[in-house]
Amino acid sequence: MVSERGLQVLRAIVQDYVDTNEPVGSKTIVDRHAFGVSAATIRNDMAMLEDEELIVAPHTSSGRIPTDKGYRVFVDHLATLRPLTPAQRAAISSFLDGPGDLDDLLVRTVRALTRLTGQVAIVQYPSFAQASLSHVELVQLGSGRMLIIIVTDTGRVSQRLAHVRVEFDGPDLQQLRGDVCEVVVGRSVREGAQLVDERLAAASGRGADAIAPREAAFLEILRGVAEELDEFRQDKLVLAGAANLARRESDFRGSIYPILEAIEEQVALLRLVSEMVADDQGLSASIGRENEPFGLGEASVVASEYDATGSLARVGVMGPTRMDYPTNLAAVRAVARYLTRMLHEDDTAR
Amino acid sequence: MVSERGLQVLRAIVQDYVDTNEPVGSKTIVDRHAFGVSAATIRNDMAMLEDEELIVAPHTSSGRIPTDKGYRVFVDHLATLRPLTPAQRAAISSFLDGPGDLDDLLVRTVRALTRLTGQVAIVQYPSFAQASLSHVELVQLGSGRMLIIIVTDTGRVSQRLAHVRVEFDGPDLQQLRGDVCEVVVGRSVREGAQLVDERLAAASGRGADAIAPREAAFLEILRGVAEELDEFRQDKLVLAGAANLARRESDFRGSIYPILEAIEEQVALLRLVSEMVADDQGLSASIGRENEPFGLGEASVVASEYDATGSLARVGVMGPTRMDYPTNLAAVRAVARYLTRMLHEDDTAR
DNA sequence: AATTGGCACTCACGACATCAGAGTGCCAGG
DNA sequence: CCTGGCACTCTGATGTCGTGAGTGCCAATT
Numbered sequence: 001m002v003s004e005r006g007l008q009v010l011r012a013i014v015q016d017y018v019d020t021n022e023p024v025g026s027k028t029i030v031d032r033h034a035f036g037v038s039a040a041t042i043r044n045d046m047a048m049l050e051d052e053e054l055i056v057a058p059h060t061s062s063g064r065i066p067t068d069k070g071y072r073v074f075v076d077h078l079a080t081l082r083p084l085t086p087a088q089r090a091a092i093s094s095f096l097d098g099p100g101d102l103d104d105l106l107v108r109t110v111r112a113l114t115r116l117t118g119q120v121a122i123v124q125y126p127s128f129a130q131a132s133l134s135h136v137e138l139v140q141l142g143s144g145r146m147l148i149i150i151v152t153d154t155g156r157v158s159q160r161l162a163h164v165r166v167e168f169d170g171p172d173l174q175q176l177r178g179d180v181c182e183v184v185v186g187r188s189v190r191e192g193a194q195l196v197d198e199r200l201a202a203a204s205g206r207g208a209d210a211i212a213p214r215e216a217a218f219l220e221i222l223r224g225v226a227e228e229l230d231e232f233r234q235d236k237l238v239l240a241g242a243a244n245l246a247r248r249e250s251d252f253r254g255s256i257y258p259i260l261e262a263i264e265e266q267v268a269l270l271r272l273v274s275e276m277v278a279d280d281q282g283l284s285a286s287i288g289r290e291n292e293p294f295g296l297g298e299a300s301v302v303a304s305e306y307d308a309t310g311s312l313a314r315v316g317v318m319g320p321t322r323m324d325y326p327t328n329l330a331a332v333r334a335v336a337r338y339l340t341r342m343l344h345e346d347d348t349a350r
Numbered sequence: 351m352v353s354e355r356g357l358q359v360l361r362a363i364v365q366d367y368v369d370t371n372e373p374v375g376s377k378t379i380v381d382r383h384a385f386g387v388s389a390a391t392i393r394n395d396m397a398m399l400e401d402e403e404l405i406v407a408p409h410t411s412s413g414r415i416p417t418d419k420g421y422r423v424f425v426d427h428l429a430t431l432r433p434l435t436p437a438q439r440a441a442i443s444s445f446l447d448g449p450g451d452l453d454d455l456l457v458r459t460v461r462a463l464t465r466l467t468g469q470v471a472i473v474q475y476p477s478f479a480q481a482s483l484s485h486v487e488l489v490q491l492g493s494g495r496m497l498i499i500i501v502t503d504t505g506r507v508s509q510r511l512a513h514v515r516v517e518f519d520g521p522d523l524q525q526l527r528g529d530v531c532e533v534v535v536g537r538s539v540r541e542g543a544q545l546v547d548e549r550l551a552a553a554s555g556r557g558a559d560a561i562a563p564r565e566a567a568f569l570e571i572l573r574g575v576a577e578e579l580d581e582f583r584q585d586k587l588v589l590a591g592a593a594n595l596a597r598r599e600s601d602f603r604g605s606i607y608p609i610l611e612a613i614e615e616q617v618a619l620l621r622l623v624s625e626m627v628a629d630d631q632g633l634s635a636s637i638g639r640e641n642e643p644f645g646l647g648e649a650s651v652v653a654s655e656y657d658a659t660g661s662l663a664r665v666g667v668m669g670p671t672r673m674d675y676p677t678n679l680a681a682v683r684a685v686a687r688y689l690t691r692m693l694h695e696d697d698t699a700r
Numbered sequence: 701a702a703t704t705g706g707c708a709c710t711c712a713c714g715a716c717a718t719c720a721g722a723g724t725g726c727c728a729g730g
Numbered sequence: 731c732c733t734g735g736c737a738c739t740c741t742g743a744t745g746t747c748g749t750g751a752g753t754g755c756c757a758a759t760t
Contacts, residue, residue, distance in 0.1 A: 023723095025722070026724080027722080027723075037733085038732070038733055038734075039723095039734095040733055040734070041731085044732085046724090047724095057723090059741065060724075061722070061724055061738085061739050061740045062722075062723065062741070063723070101510075134492070135489055137499075139485055139487050141505075149509070151497065159499075159509065161507075163449075242610055242613075242614060243611040243614055246610050247605070247607055263592075264590065264591075373752095375751070377751085387702095388704055388705075390705070391702080393753070407752090409711060410711050410712090411711050411712080411751070411752045412711080412753090413753095
């Protein structure tokens with residue numbers, strides 16, 4: 001069992017260690033924090049904390065450092081978010097305000113966050129799975145190339161090339177476009193994808209030679225649409241600030257290789273961010289060894305949910321386990337809130 | 351003056367040092383390379399090389415390592431490209447072959463190259479400045495948003511949102527589109543941008559109240575086109591393999607921070623890649639301190655030109671100065687050639 | 701003139717010893 | 731339950747020493 005004062009000691013240890021990067025001893029604690037007791041008493045508390053595996057001594061005789069479990073308790077029970085300075089708030093608005101589409105906005109967001117925290121910043125795209133498809137356009141590019149453009153009501157625009165053998169004249173192309181639109185427009189991404197798949201399956205049942213060129217083109221385009229909708233359903237990340245890892249390199253026992261790798265691959269990181277469990281404020285933290293399954297056992301991620309008109313996604317930062325959780329949590333929360341506001345304003349103003 | 355054998359000694363030093371990462375001494379050289387002379391003779395040659403600042407001794411009494419100037423001489427006069435293994439060639443085709451648009455292809459290229467060399471790979475987008483504009487499409491997205499889609503004859507497709515206050519019906523939209531097309535379609539990006547700017551300048555001469563809503567929309571769209579064309583003129587890079595820097599970290603005296611930074615910013619890297627001077631084979635190398643102006647004094651870049659149907663661009667790799675130049679040069683050349691072939695096939699087949 | 705063997709010299713590096721300081725655990729007394 | 735005191739441990743800095751790799755130079759050889 002750990003006493004109330006014991007927890008305060010843990011808090012002091014985490015704060016000092018994050019601050020100084022040196023194991024903190026009983027004497028340091030009584031010096032820097034106004035506990036009304038002597039170093040010996042603190043030592044007893046520290047022994048308790050060590051029994052509970054919340055702190056550990058790197059060598060027999062040096063101060064203690066928090067374990068991952070210690071950070072966890074700190075974040076869950078002891079951390080009070082450090083409010084942002086006015087300058088920091090101003091920085092957020094100056095980064096995020098301004099024109100541009102969703103891609104632009106998220107890129108600016110991730111830059112703001114990496115600037116604010118000095119860590120690797122992560123922004124998860126809002127999921128488009130339940131967005132509904134509002135437009136499909138076809139543009140003939142010549143020599144058999146057909147450009148398919150798909151737009152959702154949430155403002156995502158994407159394009160894909162298909163190859164068709166036939167050339168169409170104006171009205172014919174409109175007709176073709178109408179056929180494609182009929183299948184998907186007005187439906188959600190999920191439904192649309194399913195309907196397209198059904199159509200394709202039905203067509204592939206018949207022999208290839210029974211298909212007219214006109215219909216072959218139609219099917220080819222549907223195939224393109226199917227592939228693109230598939231991309232819609234995959235979540236995506238935007239990242240920035242990887243270079244910061246090199247600055248904090250000494251905080252990682254091993255190499256920063258696996259972390260850079262994860263940044264480049266994104267898929268593990270995406271799963272990590274998706275699977276984090278948020279508290280009632282939408283905040284979440286995943287600390288050190290908890291990230292082992294993703295190959296990121298030496299890193300921590302803190303994140304906050306934001307609301308992209310209906311679908312929730314996350315903004316977060318990743319850094320060494322020894323990070324300033326209160327500050328980073330406050331930063332991701334502030335950015336998430338600002339971003340949510342931007343996205344809603346956007347929706348009404350435009 | 352350095353004798354012929356002196357140069358062979360330099361070659362041996364570069365090869366061995368790249369191989370073993372240890373300063374190489376006279377004895378090692380006579381052991382590993384079949385010069386027909388004694389260690390003392392090699393020592394005399396090494397003294398010459400040191401006078402010419404091609405090699406240097408880290409401490410009074412240890413072997414020598416090449417200087418940047420030494421690597422330069424090696425690359426210019428001594429390196430014979432190491433031909434790729436069949437497996438490596440197969441890897442290139444398996445990466446690069448396949449469907450997809452230009453973006454896809456370049457992403458696959460950069461992955462192939464990083465896989466092949468274990469370095470950071472860089473692919474420069476072909477310049478679109480002299481591409482000609484083949485299509486402009488307008489798509490109305492509702493609530494005042496208008497999507498502009500611009501396509502070049504070289505296959506680049508890009509989109510941009512503009513905000514217009516008026517809603518258009520079908521024929522009216524076609525009319526508007528016709529107006530926009532008239533300004534730019536068929537022209538090169540450069541010309542198009544200039545014409546658009548002229549139109550905008552002319553319009554801004556008049557007072558704002560003299561402009562009809564219909565024309566305001568037209569101008570708003572032209573503004574969007576202008577911004578997008580501006581992007582066309584900026585070159586772009588695709589990068590991959592940044593994590594490899596962490597593996598070769600010990601090769602960098604200082605931190606890898608500035609290099610990761612350059613990878614993230616891209617702009618310095620872009621200039622570096624653009625300004626390299628190629629030999630008659632289209633190959634180029636920029637070594638160590640030569641990259642100081644770009645903040646990359648501890649890195650080397652080797653690159654090869656590829657031909658994207660008319661405009662030249664480069665593929666390359668970046669790594670520590672102590673890199674295997676013959677292998678990396680061979681790899682970038684092979685990839686550049688394959689890529690050139692793909693792009694030309696593409697052009698005719700599609 | 702180029703090459704060679706010999707030799708003295710230098711310097712980095714690892715092993716080892718020493719020492720001071722920080723910090724701990726424990727105990728007996730308040 | 732808290733506290734001062736004390737013996738103990740371990741790290742890290744500092745210093746010394748021996749070893750070995752590698753050099754530069756020179757006189758002798760081809």
